[in-house]
Amino acid sequence: MDYIQGIAVLIGINLIAVLGLSILTGFTGLFSFGHGGFMAIGAYVSAVVSSRLNLPYPIAFPMAILAGAAAAGIISVFIGKLTLNLKGDYFCIATMGFGEAVRVVLNNITYVGGARGWANLPQFTTWWVVLVLDVVCVVVAWNLINSRHGRNMVAVREEELAAQMAGVNVFRSKMIALIVSAVLAGIAGALMANYIQFIRPTMFNMAKSTDLTIMVIFGGLGSISGTIAGTILLVSLPEVFRNFAQWRLVIYGLAVIVIMVGRPQGLMGGVELTPSGIRKLLAARRAKAKLEAELKAAEQGDAA
Amino acid sequence: MDQFLQQLVNGLSIGSIYALMAVGYSLVYSIMNFSNFAHGSVIMLGAYFGFYALTALGVPFSVAFFIAACGTAAVAVILERLAYKPLRDRRAPFLYFIITAMGASIFIDNSVIATIGPTPKTFPSELLPSFLQGMPLEWGALNVGRIDIAIFVVAAICLGLLMLFIDLTKLGKAIQATAYNMKASALMGINPNFVIILVFAIGGGLAGVAGVLYGMKYQVFPQMSSITLKSFIAAVFGGLGSLPGALLGSVLLALIETFVSGYLSTQYRDLFAFIILITMLVVRPSGIMGRDAEDKA
Amino acid sequence: MNEILPLLELKELTKRFGGLAAVNNVSFKVQEGSISGLIGPNGAGKTTIFNLITGVYRVTDGQILFQGKPIHNQEPFKIASGGVTRTFQNIRLFKNLSVFDNVYTACHLSANYGLFASVLRLPRFRREETILRDKARSLLTIMGLEDRQDIAANNLPYGLQRRLEITRALALDPKLLLLDEPAAGMNPDETEQLMRLIGEVRKMFSISVLVIEHHMDLIMGICDHIHVLNFGCTLADGSAEEVANDPKVVEAYLGAEEEKQC
Numbered sequence: 001m002d003y004i005q006g007i008a009v010l011i012g013i014n015l016i017a018v019l020g021l022s023i024l025t026g027f028t029g030l031f032s033f034g035h036g037g038f039m040a041i042g043a044y045v046s047a048v049v050s051s052r053l054n055l056p057y058p059i060a061f062p063m064a065i066l067a068g069a070a071a072a073g074i075i076s077v078f079i080g081k082l083t084l085n086l087k088g089d090y091f092c093i094a095t096m097g098f099g100e101a102v103r104v105v106l107n108n109i110t111y112v113g114g115a116r117g118w119a120n121l122p123q124f125t126t127w128w129v130v131l132v133l134d135v136v137c138v139v140v141a142w143n144l145i146n147s148r149h150g151r152n153m154v155a156v157r158e159e160e161l162a163a164q165m166a167g168v169n170v171f172r173s174k175m176i177a178l179i180v181s182a183v184l185a186g187i188a189g190a191l192m193a194n195y196i197q198f199i200r201p202t203m204f205n206m207a208k209s210t211d212l213t214i215m216v217i218f219g220g221l222g223s224i225s226g227t228i229a230g231t232i233l234l235v236s237l238p239e240v241f242r243n244f245a246q247w248r249l250v251i252y253g254l255a256v257i258v259i260m261v262g263r264p265q266g267l268m269g270g271v272e273l274t275p276s277g278i279r280k281l282l283a284a285r286r287a288k289a290k291l292e293a294e295l296k297a298a299e300q301g302d303a304a
Numbered sequence: 305m306d307q308f309l310q311q312l313v314n315g316l317s318i319g320s321i322y323a324l325m326a327v328g329y330s331l332v333y334s335i336m337n338f339s340n341f342a343h344g345s346v347i348m349l350g351a352y353f354g355f356y357a358l359t360a361l362g363v364p365f366s367v368a369f370f371i372a373a374c375g376t377a378a379v380a381v382i383l384e385r386l387a388y389k390p391l392r393d394r395r396a397p398f399l400y401f402i403i404t405a406m407g408a409s410i411f412i413d414n415s416v417i418a419t420i421g422p423t424p425k426t427f428p429s430e431l432l433p434s435f436l437q438g439m440p441l442e443w444g445a446l447n448v449g450r451i452d453i454a455i456f457v458v459a460a461i462c463l464g465l466l467m468l469f470i471d472l473t474k475l476g477k478a479i480q481a482t483a484y485n486m487k488a489s490a491l492m493g494i495n496p497n498f499v500i501i502l503v504f505a506i507g508g509g510l511a512g513v514a515g516v517l518y519g520m521k522y523q524v525f526p527q528m529s530s531i532t533l534k535s536f537i538a539a540v541f542g543g544l545g546s547l548p549g550a551l552l553g554s555v556l557l558a559l560i561e562t563f564v565s566g567y568l569s570t571q572y573r574d575l576f577a578f579i580i581l582i583t584m585l586v587v588r589p590s591g592i593m594g595r596d597a598e599d600k601a
Numbered sequence: 602m603n604e605i606l607p608l609l610e611l612k613e614l615t616k617r618f619g620g621l622a623a624v625n626n627v628s629f630k631v632q633e634g635s636i637s638g639l640i641g642p643n644g645a646g647k648t649t650i651f652n653l654i655t656g657v658y659r660v661t662d663g664q665i666l667f668q669g670k671p672i673h674n675q676e677p678f679k680i681a682s683g684g685v686t687r688t689f690q691n692i693r694l695f696k697n698l699s700v701f702d703n704v705y706t707a708c709h710l711s712a713n714y715g716l717f718a719s720v721l722r723l724p725r726f727r728r729e730e731t732i733l734r735d736k737a738r739s740l741l742t743i744m745g746l747e748d749r750q751d752i753a754a755n756n757l758p759y760g761l762q763r764r765l766e767i768t769r770a771l772a773l774d775p776k777l778l779l780l781d782e783p784a785a786g787m788n789p790d791e792t793e794q795l796m797r798l799i800g801e802v803r804k805m806f807s808i809s810v811l812v813i814e815h816h817m818d819l820i821m822g823i824c825d826h827i828h829v830l831n832f833g834c835t836l837a838d839g840s841a842e843e844v845a846n847d848p849k850v851v852e853a854y855l856g857a858e859e860e861k862q863c
Contacts, residue, residue: 011319011431025399029397029399030399031399031402031403031406033341033406043720058351075332079461081409082582082585083585086589087586087589088337088398088402089333089338089544090540090585090589092339092341092402093339093533093536093537093540093581094581094582094585096533096536096580097537097577097578097582098532098578098683100533100574100578101574101578104571104572104573104574104575104578106361107571108571108572116841121644134858140720143714143720143721144719144720144724147467147719147720147726147730148706148709148712148714148719148730148733149719150719151705151706152700152706152709154695154706155695155707157397157399158695158696158697158698159534159691159693159694159695159696161657161677161693162689162693162694162695164657164677164678164681164684165655165677165678165681165687165689165769166681166686166706166709166769166770166772166773167678167681167682167686167707167709167710167773168678168709169676169678170678176716182645201473203527206530213406214407214410216839217403221399222697233659240412246414246417246418247414247418249410249411249413249414249417250410250414250415252407252410252411253407253408253409253410253411253413253414253415254406254407254411256403256404256406256407256410257386257387257404257407257408257411259407260387260391260396260400260403260404260407261386261387261391261404264396264400270697278813280699280751283751283756284751284752284753285752287748287749287750288752288753288756291749291752291756291757291758292710295758301678
């Protein structure tokens with residue numbers, strides 16, 4: 001039971017970060033190689049608050065999470081202002097550099113343990129904290145996506161130029177997506193630090209960033225329910241297939257290519273597993289079939 | 305002064321490796337307008353191909369180089385055909401290309417870890433040509449490692465040949481034309497598919513050479529692919545899409561890194577690379593030698 | 602000198618790419634309530650002018666005045682929300698979104714709630730979303746797309762895609778609508794439908810239209826005023842009859858068209 005609970009907590013923690021990346025990559029179309037860096041900032045700042053500041057027990061944890069999230073968010077504002085106005089490649093390269101830079105800086109700060117890491121952090125994260133935060137984050141993400149802000153982000157992903165011509169402040173939409181994703185990554189990092197009770201810079205390297213992105217892709221770009229499904233699947237799978245641990249990433253890498261080339265919509269196909277989502281899907285299918293039938297009838301009418 | 309010259313020499317050595325990587329990357333970028341984020345994995349494969357050609361196949365050193373370069377050229381072309389071309393045909397958004405490149409890079413890196421294993425390998429010095437073995441050459445107070453000389457020479461030859469190829473041959477001009485405007489070149493009878501394959505092959509080949517050189521200078525290990533970040537920074541520094549820019553950016557980046565390492569501390573070397581990147585993106589995103597391009601409707 | 606302030610005015614507009622002047626010292630006016638045409642052979646600089654007006658390109662020289670105020674070099678989204686919207690030569694719909702969502706998204710300026718209200722689902726959010734939904738629905742009905750509203754945009758037949766693009770452009774309540782070759786790829790029937798549609802849109806939404814086109818029937822049929830470009834320079838400017846009878850135009854452009862039709 002404890003074992004399953006452990007996996008559930010890991011799923012829950014990762015889900016928060018993946019939700020953020022889903023908003024950034026799945027809905028807004030921006031790719032980041034460096035969100036491990038935001039998780040690291042969240043983890044380390046929260047660790048400082050929870051173990052070095054000697055705050056009274058009830059406040060320490062919430063303050064730690066808030067501090068971690070805020071730090072990640074503020075830094076993301078700087079990164080965003082510098083890179084979001086540039087072409088896509090530049091943003092990707094900058095996030096790659098950012099992730100590495102965070103790791104290098106943390107490696108060299110002995111106050112937080114440096115490259116060897118920081119152990120014996122307090123165990124604050126419990127399964128119900130994670131559950132509550134999960135629900136909150138899913139609701140926040142959902143509400144954001146299903147609003148004009150979310151629709152504008154999707155417009156940016158679909159056709160950036162046309163979005164501008166439709167009055168969308170593309171830079172602002174991208175910034176919102178970046179900040180939200182960074183804050184969520186920061187929260188996840190804070191939860192992680194106070195669950196595993198040990199943090200070290202290599203835990204948040206590019207492999208972590210790509211791990212999170214893979215979860216978004218498997219679940220399908222542009223679907224919150226897909227993101228949840230993808231995270232559950234990819235966090236629990238390694239536990240099931242422990243023997244093949246080395247090959248896990250080989251298969252994932254190949255799967256990503258196959259998904260992108262064959263079925264970019266991933267598991268959920270951009271569809272949401274909700275009553276309205278399914279209704280929408282069915283309506284679209286019906287309307288398309290009706291249109292095709294009408295076109296065919298018109299053709300036959302012409303031929304007659 | 306002596307320390308300055310010594311750092312200069314060190315910088316030129318690593319700069320040559322960066323140059324091979326960055327030029328290959330920029331070449332593909334100039335044609336495809338797309339960053340091949342799997343480039344680092346190809347470089348890493350080159351190191352392994354070279355290593356096994358030398359140790360397992362027992363071929364002479366220059367042949368090992370050749371095998372590595374051909375191997376990586378082939379891998380790059382296969383990657384293009386299987387992963388990128390289907391996306392191009394479907395006119396998939398830019399995002400899909402990056403994701404696919406990431407997937408390819410994860411696949412390749414972890415295939416190596418799962419099969420060969422993560423422990424680093426060292427090029428056995430007995431198998432290297434005799435002029436590469438032995439003590440560093442001394443020139444006054446300068447210590448120049450023999451491998452460093454070899455790196456510089458090999459890189460110079462490869463890049464020199466590449467420049468000649470691009471400037472003087474018909475194929476080279478075809479590449480230039482396609483980089484300038486793919487549709488127009490296609491109308492002039494240049495087959496874009498052929499140019500794309502050619503460019504990926506050349507980029508891959510250069511990556512292979514870079515990988516072998518890097519593996520010789522340091523070690524061969526699967527996480528080498530993270531060196532790719534340096535080649536991106538170098539290319540952006542010099543101007544994405546410009547080959548002379550990639551060369552210039554690589555040398556400058558390597559020199560700055562080496563001086564920071566030498567005079568400040570090795571720890572902050574990688575941080576400085578990031579600072580250079582951010583500064584360029586803020587001050588002059590088109591790089592030192594890049595040209596400003598405007599979006600078309 | 603009681604000249605009515607033109608809705609849009611280009612003053613000695615020039616755009617150079619390196620050494621090439623794509624648009625060279627072009628001046629013209631679009632009067633409020635009119636349908637104006639911008640014609641010329643391929644490469645004459647027409648789409649470049651649209652890109653300059655909508656802020657996609659920076660102006661090299663000259664000015665663009667909208668309602669008397671300069672809009673050149675502004676951010677594209679500001680120009681769009683200021684009342685100038687456009688369609689594209691190669692259709693740029695939000696392909697994977699449904700017809701409804703394409704228009705619904707573009708209605709965003711008609712709502713006035715912030716991030717806070719959306720995330721917390723405050724009453725203001727719900728109120729304004731209803732306004733947006735109603736607006737999108739009524740636009741689709743007016744433009745005859747409401748029974749197609751669930752289809753993904755890229756599953757629409759070509760003619761309806763163009764109509765959807767126009768609908769999306771109208772969602773921002775523009776005063777000036779720029780149409781870039783709206784009749785491209787259409788047969789004569791569809792072109793006539795489009796002509797009528799543009800006329801109705803002008804009346805219904807009280808807007809002005811500037812059209813780039815090659816289809817001479819469309820241009821002559823609906824345009825009050827035509828500006829002819831050639832190699833980036835103004836060739837002629839005037840009413841449909843004036844332009845049709847201008848020997849320079851006939852020689853450079855219409856003459857070739859007539860040959861084609863024979």
